[in-house]
Amino acid sequence: MTTAPLLDRLHTQMAFVQEIDKLKRVLRRNTLMDGSRRENDAEHSWQLCMLALVLAEHAPPGVDLERVIAMLLIHDLVEIDAGDTFIYDPEAVLHQPERERAAADRIFGLLPDDQTAKFRALWDEFEARATPEAKFAKALDRLAPLLANHHTEGGTWALYKITADQVRRNAKIIEAGSPSLGAYATELIELSIKRGHLSEG
Amino acid sequence: MTTAPLLDRLHTQMAFVQEIDKLKRVLRRNTLMDGSRRENDAEHSWQLCMLALVLAEHAPPGVDLERVIAMLLIHDLVEIDAGDTFIYDPEAVLHQPERERAAADRIFGLLPDDQTAKFRALWDEFEARATPEAKFAKALDRLAPLLANHHTEGGTWALYKITADQVRRNAKIIEAGSPSLGAYATELIELSIKRGHLSEG
Numbered sequence: 001m002t003t004a005p006l007l008d009r010l011h012t013q014m015a016f017v018q019e020i021d022k023l024k025r026v027l028r029r030n031t032l033m034d035g036s037r038r039e040n041d042a043e044h045s046w047q048l049c050m051l052a053l054v055l056a057e058h059a060p061p062g063v064d065l066e067r068v069i070a071m072l073l074i075h076d077l078v079e080i081d082a083g084d085t086f087i088y089d090p091e092a093v094l095h096q097p098e099r100e101r102a103a104a105d106r107i108f109g110l111l112p113d114d115q116t117a118k119f120r121a122l123w124d125e126f127e128a129r130a131t132p133e134a135k136f137a138k139a140l141d142r143l144a145p146l147l148a149n150h151h152t153e154g155g156t157w158a159l160y161k162i163t164a165d166q167v168r169r170n171a172k173i174i175e176a177g178s179p180s181l182g183a184y185a186t187e188l189i190e191l192s193i194k195r196g197h198l199s200e201g
Numbered sequence: 202m203t204t205a206p207l208l209d210r211l212h213t214q215m216a217f218v219q220e221i222d223k224l225k226r227v228l229r230r231n232t233l234m235d236g237s238r239r240e241n242d243a244e245h246s247w248q249l250c251m252l253a254l255v256l257a258e259h260a261p262p263g264v265d266l267e268r269v270i271a272m273l274l275i276h277d278l279v280e281i282d283a284g285d286t287f288i289y290d291p292e293a294v295l296h297q298p299e300r301e302r303a304a305a306d307r308i309f310g311l312l313p314d315d316q317t318a319k320f321r322a323l324w325d326e327f328e329a330r331a332t333p334e335a336k337f338a339k340a341l342d343r344l345a346p347l348l349a350n351h352h353t354e355g356g357t358w359a360l361y362k363i364t365a366d367q368v369r370r371n372a373k374i375i376e377a378g379s380p381s382l383g384a385y386a387t388e389l390i391e392l393s394i395k396r397g398h399l400s401e402g
């Protein structure tokens with residue numbers, strides 16, 4: 001049976017679990033791959049983990065896939081407070097770091113202290129994009145909406161008048177985490193231009 | 202740059218990625234923890250992975266968390282073809298294994314052969330519930346709807362007239378993967394009965 005301090009710890013963990021259920025209600029700009037509706041952050045996070053599993057061979061040699069997946073699972077939790085920031089909106093991007101750090105303080109702070117430290121370190125690592133694990137995780141985070149837009153005749157690109165050069169800059173972040181996925185992203189971008197779903201602007 | 206056979210392989214992997222996006226449209230019986238709408242399988246899978254990260258200390262010693270999480274990421278993919286099976290519906294449960302095996306053949310079969318074998322082995326391991334990893338993964342899968350029902354005044358229990366004894370049998374599966382989480386599940390069940398959200402039937 002569970003003793004009292006352990007049960008307190010479990011109740012603290014469960015309060016965190018209940019709070020992060022809200023991630024399912026944070027909507028992103030892009031749609032599902034069939035265009036049927038906007039995607040939420042929780043299902044987006046699942047998809048990124050699936051990309052990590054399926055495309056693991058595109059990570060640089062020696063990358064710790066367990067840490068990549070842990071980062072991807074938690075990377076968007078700050079959006080429960082800070083909201084989804086559209087990467088092509090310069091206004092929104094400006095104050096994003098402060099808003100997200102405050103959110104990280106509050107949300108990871110709900111966990112028992114040792115886990116607050118552990119989860120925060122993972123999130124900081126993802127944001128800093130300095131380790132091969134973080135670079136690969138970020139590459140997948142940038143690849144996913146490109147896939148969604150490619151499969152929905154331009155999706156949010158057309159809607160928000162995003163130019164090919166903006167998407168090409170985004171592809172550099174993919175390349176930094178995985179050269180082969182960066183090359184694939186470039187291929188998708190050129191194909192989208194050829195089909196008239198993305199314009200040079 | 203990517204050579205032709207590697208690019209073929211990547212295109213095969215991406216066809217799988219596109220197919221499994223459909224998991225976001227498979228609805229489960231239970232709602233989100235705030236009761237606002239029914240949960241889909243993709244966000245459910247994300248939540249189970251978060252439970253695995255947060256509650257890792259409740260797994261038996263020596264459990265490989267990376268394999269637990271990989272199993273949880275893929276465990277519901279078969280429902281793209283087979284649909285969500287309500288565990289308290291005896292009719293539906295009857296033909297579930299055949300339907301799900303056929304789905305596994307088709308869906309994992311979309312991957313390159315080496316990955317078909319790897320993903321299928323993970324899914325078979327989860328289904329067989331023989332390893333500590335599979336038992337712990339299944340415990341989390343059974344804990345999640347109990348949490349959702351507990352937080353929504355009985356949720357699907359009331360709706361589908363589920364009795365306390367049925368939920369107690371379900372808690373045995375939680376206990377088999379994690380004695381401490383099994384004890385916690387029992388605590389939630391008794392609390393739900395006391396509050397009048399679950400009846401002895």
Ligand SMILES: [Ca+2]
Nearest residue numbers: 075076085141
């Ligand atoms: Ca994001």
